[in-house]
Amino acid sequence: MQYTTKTGSLSKIITACLVIGVHEKRKLTPEVATLDKATGGLISSLLKSGDMDGKSGSTTTIHHPTGINAKRILLIGCGEMNKCTAKQFRKIAMASAKAIKALPVNEVVSALSATEVDDLDLSSRVKAEIEAYGINSYSFDQLKSTKSGGRKKQPRSLAFHSHNRSESNQIADAIKQGAAISSGITLTRDLSNLPGNICTPSYLASQAKKLEKSHPAIKTTILNEAQMKRLGMGSLLSVSRGSRQPAKLITMEYRGKGVKANTPPVVLVGKGLTFDAGGISLKPSAKMDEMKYDMCGGASVFGTMQAVAEMELPIHLVGIVPSSENMPDGDANKPGDIVTSMSGQTIEILNTDAEGRLILCDALTYAKKFKPEVVIDIATLTGACIVALGNHTAGLLGNDDPLVEELLDAGKDSGDRAWQLPLWEEYDEQLKSPYADMANIGGPGAGTITAACFLARYTKEYRWAHLDIAGTAWNSNGIEGASGRPVPMLTQFLINRAGK
Ligand code: BES
Ligand code: MN
Ligand code: ZN
Secondary structure: OEEEEEEOOHHHOOEOOEEEEEOHHHOOOHHHHHHHHHOOOHHHHHHHHOOOOOOOOOEEEEEOOOOOOEOEEEEEEOOOOOOOOHHHHHHHHHHHHHHHHOOOOOEEEEOHHHOOOOOOOHHHHHHHHHHHHHHHOOOOOOOOOOOOOOOOOOOOEEEEEEOOHHHHHHHHHHHHHHHHHHHHHHHHHHHHHOOOOOOOHHHHHHHHHHHHHHOOOEEEEEEOHHHHHHHOOHHHHHHHOOOOOOOEEEEEEEEOOOOOOOOOOEEEEEOEEEEEOOOOOOOOOOOHHHHHHHHHHHHHHHHHHHHHHHHOOOOEEEEEEEEEEEOOOOOOOOOOEEEEOOOOOEEEEOOOOOOHHHHHHHHHHHHHHHOOOEEEEEEOOOHHHHHHHOOOOEEEEEOOHHHHHHHHHHHHHHOOOEEEOOOOHHHHHHHOOOOOOEEOOOOOOOHHHHHHHHHHOOOOOOOEEEEEOOOOOEEOOOOOEEOOOOHHHHHHHHHHHHOO
16 A cells, blocks of 8 residues: 555545544534535435544445546545544544455545644544554455455555645655554464474564665574573473474664664563464363464564665664564473573473463573663563453563653553553462472462562563463454454654654
């Protein structure tokens, strides 16, 4: 999709489809009232007829309206005038994207971003429309022999209507960001949706190399198992020992133009478990296929790196993706095994299915080498997080309250939210082991928190936050697949930081 801007009065614009917002109680903005007048009252009479009532998210198309240059008007219900919230606008943008996608046109012009929204400025409204369009037009059919294809004619260009030069400049900046975030989300979804037999640790490593090739500001390094062994990553390697696929430690480093060499980076660490069978503590077979999504945290690091490079943000960003499979094997971890992590701390593995923390802890120790400003890890870490928070919000824990606040804010700004859980020492005590420095599980209660407490033992030397995305990374009802979350939150967090 090509995104552009278009200036001029609505009635003069030449397009196959003009998208406008209308409100309940037949209220029209002055601009839409002028457009209505030019059509001889087509819009107001439609509202009067009751065919379309302006309810938030409703849509109707008017064909060959007279008196104007657009071939169609797509009306999007925006609810009560001046009462639209950010949350509502995102839903409205989704409804609009769905309706646009269904039209047999090559291009559209949208004036939807003119809708007043209290807590969402013009740039964010444009970005929300682009994101909605990206999410709605996504399909994952690369592994089908016949592609879903759809209609021949699909909108290829979307122009955002602007009123003047300064607005059109503002929109152009928003387009650059929105399109970058949208393609980051798509990359994350594509990697996440790939099955475990294709998306292996080696495959992810090759994709990181590809990212380096297409974005000169990104430098990729891949560590193999021998190199990890030399670093003492006994915890990570104990997980991959049970798999025929060799583990990889992927590092992608991005430095924006003009960013000083000694600027401490933001480091993102994403769990890249390409298939989680549970190991010897084997998972039940129902829905085990969904464990191909256990690399969604890693995939979100890929998507965020790409988006940041495309936005050319003036920041220093490092993405680390420890990648492995977790399989049962003659050489796999056994319950009761004790391993030594890169930090020197020993771990009694009481459940081989709590493997995410075993690969993350070594990656978090490795992160120290970058002298980070902050470290954020992203992981489909615990089923308990789904029990606690469902599929609507990510779990968030950390050792630095300002950092946690920043992430919560970025979640609110982007509509991709997180919710904080307590990281108290009472919970940490659940990890005690009689034989090693810690156990890898903390008993039946508070599974998301004890998992974070485990990670916290490896992140004492820097400011750190942990996002448990087990509930938000994919939609479990079988149709939609990976969501691309939390790329919107992470990119917003980095945009906010770059602006400071
Ligand atoms: N990858 C899973 C967590 C998960 C489960 C994410 C379901 C999304 C949906 C993780 O490796 C795991 O198996 N965690 C265990 C931990 C337990 C053994 C302490 C879990 O949540 O059951
Ligand atoms: Mn597991
Ligand atoms: Zn897992």
